[in-house]
Amino acid sequence: MMIPVRCFTCGKVIGEHWDEFKARAREGDEDPADVLDDLGVTRACCRRMMVSHKDLVDVVSPYQ
Numbered sequence: 266m267m268i269p270v271r272c273f274t275c276g277k278v279i280g281e282h283w284d285e286f287k288a289r290a291r292e293g294d295e296d297p298a299d300v301l302d303d304l305g306v307t308r309a310c311c312r313r314m315m316v317s318h319k320d321l322v323d324v325v326s327p328y329q
Contacts, residue, residue, distance in 0.1 A: 267284075267318060272310055272311045272314050273310075273314065274310035274314075275308060275311065277308065277311055279306060279311050282304045282305075282306060283318070285304065286300055286301065286306075286315055287320070298312075301316075
């Protein structure tokens, strides 16, 4: 789960693509730009948020 769910700059919902992006780009061998193209994330501001996002949910809430 990506927090925040929306892009700070334009407000477009991008959180729905986070899990697939993380699995394919960060843990896989695919280029992040190619993954974002496949997911339909085309705006530069949204792409920046996806690439630079640090997932802190596991750190903030270790007890599930």
